[in-house]
Amino acid sequence: MALKLNHYNMKRSAMKTLLGSLFLILLISIIGCQKEEVQKSSSGTGIVGKWEWVSTMGGFVAVRQTPQKLGYTYWIAFTNDSLYQLYDKNNHLTFSSHFTVFNDISIFTTHLHQMLRIDNSIRSSIEVRNDSLFMSEEVSDGVDQVFIRK
Numbered sequence: 001m002a003l004k005l006n007h008y009n010m011k012r013s014a015m016k017t018l019l020g021s022l023f024l025i026l027l028i029s030i031i032g033c034q035k036e037e038v039q040k041s042s043s044g045t046g047i048v049g050k051w052e053w054v055s056t057m058g059g060f061v062a063v064r065q066t067p068q069k070l071g072y073t074y075w076i077a078f079t080n081d082s083l084y085q086l087y088d089k090n091n092h093l094t095f096s097s098h099f100t101v102f103n104d105i106s107i108f109t110t111h112l113h114q115m116l117r118i119d120n121s122i123r124s125s126i127e128v129r130n131d132s133l134f135m136s137e138e139v140s141d142g143v144d145q146v147f148i149r150k
Contacts, residue, residue, distance in 0.1 A: 046128040047078045047101065047116070051147035054132075058143040075150060084118045101126070107138050 052075045056065045067073035072089035078099060086095040097119040106113040106125050113125040116135065124135045133147040
């Protein structure tokens with residue numbers, strides 16, 4: 001009987017060691033695969049400059065706005081010293097804050113994208129194609145905006 005208990009305890013101990021090792025490997029894998037915000041620099045992103053608003057689409061009520069529809073436009077600027085500036089239709093500065101550009105996983109594509117965060121606002125995925133800037137708020141009911149370089 002004692003031999004059976006010893007054999008049972010050895011199996012139990014080996015099983016605990018195996019399960020502990022598997023748990024440790026799983027934990028290391030999860031920690032190692034977590035996304036990281038990298039490239040926290042605004043330089044070299046291609047967004048520095050002045051951008052004129054072209055359209056806004058989306059949001060909770062599925063808005064579709066354009067300068068033609070509203071009768072005015074506005075523009076934004078991204079400076080080399082990481083300042084975001086918003087100018088109204090009369091070219092008056094109405095808002096200014098710091099921005100950060102970094103790489104992160106998009107909730108829409110689950111791929112790594114360049115992201116923009118202005119102050120502590122919702123992050124937006126960004127893409128510059130030719131002379132156009134595409135910004136998409138990274139929330140399910142966010143808006144997509146398009147700007148053209150001035």
